[in-house]
Structure formats: C-alpha cells, structure tokens
Amino acid sequence: MILQRLITALRNLGYKNRFQIKAGNTLSLPPSSERLLKKVTIKLRGSNNRLCIGENVTLNHCEIRLSGNDNLIEIGDNARFSSGKIYLNDTCGQHIRIGAETTVQGAYLLIDEAASIDIGRDCMLSTDIMIRTGDKHSILDAASGQRINPSQDIHIADRVWIGRSATLLKGTVLQPETIVATRALVCRKFTEGHCVIAGIPAEIVKRGVRWDRELL
Template sequence: MMIYKLFWGLRAFLYSPFFGKMGMPSYLGKPIFLKGIKNVFIGKKVRIFPHLRIETQDGGSVVIQDDVVISQNVHITSAGKLEIGKSSLILANVFITNIDHEYFEIGKHVVNQKITVKNTTIGENCFIGMGAAIMAGTNLGKQCIVGANAVVRGNFPDYCVIVGVPAKIVKKYNLETQTWEKVNY
C-alpha cells in the first residue's frame, strides 16, 4: 500500500496547479473524475482514495479542510458553497451535494429544469458512514456521526449520531456527564 501512496502523492503534486488550492502532503487515488477544480480547495494531509468524482458548476466551490480522509467511490457536487471540516472521515459510496433539481415542469426532463442551491457544511471531526447521502442544505455540527445509508438533510447540532431515511438524531453527547445518550425521536 505504501508504494501506491507514493504515486498518489506524486499525482496530487502534479495536479495541484489545476486546483484552487492543494495542501501538501496530500494524495489522490486513481482513477478520479474532476470538473471545475479551480474552485476546489484542498487542505494539508488530505487523503483521497480511488474513484472520487468531484465537480463544481456555476461558480460553486468545494473546500476540504486539513486531515480529511475520503474513501473510494465518493461523489461530491457543488454549485454553491460546500465545506468539509478538518479531520473528518468519509467512507465509501457517499454522495455529498448542495444542489437539488426542480421537477415541477411536467413533460420536461429533470436535467433540463432549474437547479436549487443550498449551502452544505460538514463540521470538523465528523464520521460519514458508508453509502450515506448528504443532501443540499445540510449543516452538520462538530463530531457528528452519520450512519450507513442515511439520507441526511437539515441542521444537526454538535456531537450527535444521525441515522435512517430520512435521517434523525438517535444519540447526543452530554457534555456534563461525558456520555452518549439515546434520544427518543
């Protein structure tokens, strides 16, 4: 695995002039699909595994802060502001966006209808479980844990566990007792 990381580090270095910012040392697995990467800003020590698809459109931006790990087969799209906080871990097969497609015009293909943009933020030290979808307008606080296959939309405070479709808070961290406590929803 170490030899791959050396090649991935070299790839990040060679791609760095095309990004808005590429902090080093970081690495990029291959293959990778990139579109509009002048608006993608990557911090230091960011580890991106193979099959990332990251794209910006209409002046949107993606900011990935320091020490983030993005596993394989992750898709990130932005037409507004999308930020991933430092020291977060995103597992495989995750989708993150700040774009919704309108569907109101009957008989017109959804792709050809207007898009709606709502900024999306993942707080620092978050854990995004395998297969989760982080939808437009989502704001996760610090150290949120998102369960596998959750579909997340809305505002969630610091230190909570979010699961389900649609995602709901099932645990919160109590700062006074320093324990994770179940939440009845």
C-alpha cells in the same frame, strides 16, 4: 524550469495522472503532494478557476473537474481522497473546500449551480458517499410555473464521521463530533454535535458521544 516541467510530465505519465488545464485557470500543487497523486484526472475549464492542493495531500483513483468561472476547489494539508469524484460544474463564484487531515475513502461531491460545499478538518468519510447541493432537475410550482427547488450550501464541521453509503443533500449542516450512520439520508440542518444520526431521513438517535479513528 523546463527541466522541472519535464520531470513532472514523466512522473505523471508513470503514475497514470492526466491533467487538462485550460489557459486562464490555475493548479497549485506543491512537490510534497505531486508525488502522492496516482491515477488522478484533473480537468480545469472555464476562466479564473483555481484548484489548490495543500502539502502532503494523497489523491488516488479520483477525478476532479472544475468549470464555469471564478470557482475554487481547495484540499487542505495532509488530506487523503481516494476512489471518488469532485465536480464543480458551470457555475460562478462557488467553492468546494476539504479541510486538513480529512480522509475520504470514496465519495462523489457535486455542485451544478450557485451553492458551495465545506468539509471541515479531521473528518472521516467512508466509501460510496454522495454529497450534492442540488437536485439536477427542476421542480416547478404547478400554478405559477416557478421553480421551487433551488440549490443550497452544504456545511460539514470539523470532526465529522460519515459512514458507508450515506447521502448528504442540499441544505445539510452537521456539527462537530457528529457520526452519520451507514446509508443515512441527510437533508436538513442539525444544530447539535456529539451525536449519532441515522435513518431516512436522518434523525438523532444517540447523544453525548465522540469518535476516534482507532479501535480502542
């Protein structure tokens, strides 16, 4: 066990990985994925938080921060996440799940309070993508002073393609075989799949489609 820890530490040093894991939190990292992490920063704070990385997961040039209590970040088998950030900050009992076979070229996933993010299997995310469940600041009713902009979950089904520089805000729901156009701003629930959505705010512009990773 001591030898294995030494080997892991030396490997992470060579790959320029940095792990800061406070006692009471858990990092699950199988050997098949450990060798595929390069220039990755992982910070687990708070209490009873878990980062679960599946088999053969590739992480490059990214930062994962998990704080608060009883939270979960889960990355499925054979997923790839490059050049991005995954932050789950100071909340309790929330999660970010990235499905198996999903690929991310550059994205910022952010949770600041009570809400979760689910990304399904075999999704394809381009670069410069923002996915966040809240507004970061309060919007108050002028008469009552009550806050009126609570955070909301985001759900992305299996087989969704998100184009470059798209933004997905709180309450977003996307169905299978959805294609999100470049620079689209998505901020509502869509009940149809097999469609292209585009614009600010995003609306369906084409129906009856599906996508393929290959340029056929």
